[in-house]
Amino acid sequence: MSGPAFPPIPDADWPEALDDLKGGFATGLDVYRVMAHRPELLRAWAPLRRHVVQETALGAELSEVAILRTGQRLGSDYEGAHHIVRARKIGMADARIASILGPLEAMSETDRVIAAAVDAIFDRHRLDPGQQAAVIDLVGSAGLFDLIATVGFYRVLGTMLLSFETPVDEGIAAALAARPLEPE
Template structure:
C-alpha cells in the first residue's frame, strides 16, 4: 500500500521555495503538502493572496462559501480550519452549524451563497436567474470571486482528501477549546 503524501518537514523544505517557508506556506500542513511541487506552490501564491486578502466577497461571505464547500467535499481539514476563521470574522457557531444543513434552514444571504456553491458543484454553472440574484446580492466582481474561491478550495480539497493531510496541531487545539461541537 502506498503511503499518503506527508507534509514536508523544515529539514526537507525545497530550496526553490525557501522564501515561502517562513510565511503562509510553512505555517500550514496543506502548503507543506503542496511544497512537494515547488513550481505549483510558487504559482499558487498570487491566487491565494487575492482570495484570502483581496476578494470582493469580503471575509465573512468568503468563509460562508468555503465552509459550505468544505462540508460538501467532506474535507475535514478545510472545514476545521475555516470554522476558526469563520469565528474570527464574526460568524456565530449557530450560523456555521447551519452551513452543514439544508439551504432552506439558513439565513437568506447564506442560503443564496450556499445555494450557489451547491449548484456549481452539482451542475458546474449557475442558471441565469440564480446568477442575476447573486449578482444583485454581492455584485459582479464578488460573483467571479465566489467561483474563483471555489476553484481554489476544490483543488485544496482534492489534495487534502487524497493525501489525508493532518490538521495542524494549533488549529486542532484551538478548535477543541473554542468550538468542539463544530469539529468534523
C-alpha cells in the first residue's frame, strides 16, 4: 500500500452525509477531512470541538499551552506545526512556544502548571489533588475539566493523525518553512 490508508477526503469526494459541514471547520483542516471517512464520528465530534476550541474556560493562550504540550508528548508533527502557527496568531512569542515544548523548568509558572498537568495525564493518567488544586487556582474548576477534555480531545486527534500518517497541511508547512520556530 502506498500513501496513507485514509487520506484527507477532497471536496469532490466529500461524503453526502456531511454536506452541511462542507466549507466550515470540517473542510478547513486535513485532520477533519481524514475523520470524514467516518461521517458519524465527525458529526458527533463537532459540538465537542466547538467547546474545546472556542468555548474553553482555559482561554486561548492556556488552551494552546495544553495543546502544544499534548502534541509534543504524542510526537505529532501535525499538531505541533498547526499549533505553533495558531499560537503565533494569538500573539504568543516563539520563546514561550519553544519553552512549552521543552523541560518544565524552562517555562513560566503559569505555563508550568498547565504543562505539568498534561504530563501527569500522559504519565499517570490522572491529576493528583495538588495538581488539581494548582489548576483550579489558575483557571477555576471549569478550567480543570476543560484542561482534561482538551488533552483527551487532542490525544484522540493526534492518534488518528499518527496512525493514518496524515501530513501537515500545505499552508501550515509553508508558514513554518518560511518562519521556523526560533526561541528569541
